[in-house]
Amino acid sequence: MAKSINAHNLRQHWINKHEIALLDIREEGPYAQSHPLFAISVPVSEIEKKLPALIPRLSVPIVVYDSGENYTERAAARILALGYRDVSVLEGGLAGYARVGEVYRDVNVPSKAFGELVEAINHTPSLPAQQVRELLDRQGNGDDVVVLDARRFEEYTTMSIPHGRSCPGGELLYRFFEAVPDPKTTVVVNCAGRTRSIVGTQSLINSGVPNKVVALRNGTIGWTLESLELDTNRTERVAQPSSEAYQKARRYAEAWAGRVGVEVIDGEQLGRFVADKNRTLYLLDVRDPEEYAANHPRGFDNAPGGQLVQATDEWVGVRGGRIVLYDTDGVRARMTASWLVQLGWEVYVLDERSPVPTSLPTKRTLWHSSNSAGAAITIDELQSRAGATVVDLARSTAYVKGHIPGAWFASGPELARDLRTVVGDGPIVLTSPDGDVAAMNLDDARNAVSREVLYLSGGTAAWVAAGYPLETESRWLSQPIDVYKRPYEGTSNARKDMQGYLDWEYGLIAQLANDGVAGFHVMRDTV
Known part of the structure; x- marks a missing residue:
């Protein structure tokens, strides 16, 4: 049976550095509109899929909340069924929390707020897009300025700054002296927005590299807002370091x-x-x-x-x-x-020189497919079932790229509500990318409707593996609020959304100060 906890007691866990997990069990879209600082997004329909890795200890305190959607009872029951022993519902939900603490927009907010704090404390140097463009235009032999893109390689290939090379943030110092052997070279670090540019630049400055290092102010967003062109489909990466370059990076890393x-x-x-x-x-x-x-x-x-x-x-x-x-x-x-x-x-x-124990635990599996035994249907069986309706629980971004012909998109948390609108009296067959989320939501679906409900074994991936085509015509049982469209990813973002995102980031330090629960402490690069 789930207990309850008020916002004051929840926040005290954070202030005292006691372990606790706060789960926003809505879809990612509503979560990105408003949530407490340390809330993590775990939609109620994905609890069994996501929780074992995110919360590996079964006795840790877990708190769930929504914003009046009535998901909490269902979420608590599913979490307890997995074997977790300390589950509470946040009193008053999101509105109750907002009366005593700050609520934040967007995703990955702790890190983004921290990045703004890093810049404010250390005055991390940056240059606007036009000045970086001028630097690149002036360089003669290509060795005067190096642009290091601190995002994931997949983001870099989508769009990048001209002359940029992929060097994800965790690789920056490790590969730095391979990319920049000359201490007189100016180094520009960029990301899509602000955080990874700031943190990447400050990482190199903190470590003491001899070069001038600056962030591209506001990343590819700032570049785009200045009407400068981005490259696409680039694949240049900074290579693994030579022995000499590695040894140098190792000394800098150890010191910092x-x-x-x-x-x-x-x-x-x-x-x-x-x-x-x-x-x-x-x-x-x-x-x-x-x-x-x-x-x-x-x-x-x-x-x-x-x-x-x-x-x-x-x-x-x-x-x-x-x-x-x-x-x-x-x-x-x-x-x-x-x-x-x-x-x-x-x-x-x-210590990388120390033997790794051979007895380390592997990832725990808390949900077993035997829970839905007898409900699986094969692709051949699906095709032979007259009047079957396929309902897809993939993320909407994956659904629009391709789904089983005739399949309807449904939001996992609202599956029970929206299945009641499906026309017909034949079986309903749930699918998802690998079939797991479909199987995990079978009971909720069966409790919602009187029709036969099954799930596709192996999911949509099995359909593709069998050589069957996908289609892209969309059919919406639910509104696609499951994915927050990030204004700093991709190449089709509206200017007002990009500018609005930057304006929001600038205000994060004030929110942190007013909230009082972050527990961040930024080290200065000089004493």
Whole structure:
């Protein structure tokens, strides 16, 4: 049975650095319009899919809330059914919280607010788009200015600053001296908006590199608002460092991490952390995804360092939890940890020379497909069922790119409500990208309608693997509010949305000050 907790007591957990997880169980769209600082987005329909990684300890306190949609009872029951033991409902929901604490727009807000604080404290240098354009136009042989794009490679290939090369934020110092061997070269760090440009620039300045380093002010948004053209489909990456470049980066990383107070542990200490059942532990490999895929230690999830600092809430669901970072070089984990410490996390770096314990736990599976035994239907069976209606629980962005012909889009949290509008009396067949979310929401669907409800085994991926085509004509059972359109991603954003996003970011420091729960402490690059 779920308990209740008021906003004052919830906030006290954050202030005292006690472990707690706050789940916004609405779709991402409403979440991005308004939520408390440390709330993470876990729609009620995706609880079984997302919670085991985000909240690995079953006894950690969990709080759920909505904004009057009546999801909380359902969410609490699903969380308890997974084996979690301490689940509470936030009294008064979002409106109740807003009476005592700040609520924030957008996503990954703690990191974005922190980035603004970093710039304000350290006066992180930046140049507007027109001045960067002039620098690039003036360079003679291409060695005077280097542009390093601190976003994920996939974002870089979509659109980038002319002459930019991909070097995601967690890789910046590690690959820096390979990209910039001449100390007289000016370095421009950019992202799509502000945070990764600021943090990336300040990372290099903090570490003490000899070059002049500046951020592209307001990133690709600022570039676009100045009516400058972006490149598309670029694939240039900064290479892995040579031995000499790596050794230099290692010395810089060790010096800065030591000053910040990053603690390095060995495998024996890690074993003690794993054995501590009273603390939530996250094991994260901060290397490039390709390196992680090639080889990684058992028990560690991949969280590339720059993205982890930018979007900690996508990997770590329990504020107050303990984090251990891994790399193979002693640079990337130290630099990532140096930021997480300032963000208020208890974080350690596993010495890359220490053997990794072989007994580390693997990712826990809390939901089992046996829960929906007898309800699966194969592709052949689907095609033979007369009058079947396919309902797709994919994210709307995936649905519009392609879905099973005739399938309707439904919002997971509103599935029970919207299934009642499906015309016909034949079976309803739920699908999702891999079939998991469809199976996980089977009971809610069956409780909502009297018709037979099944789910497609293997989901839409199985349909594609069998050689069947997808279609793009959309049919909406639910409004597509499940995905927040980020004004800093892609190339089709309205100018007013991009400017509005920048204006919002500038105001985050004031919100932090008024809120009083962040627990951030920014280190200055000089004493």
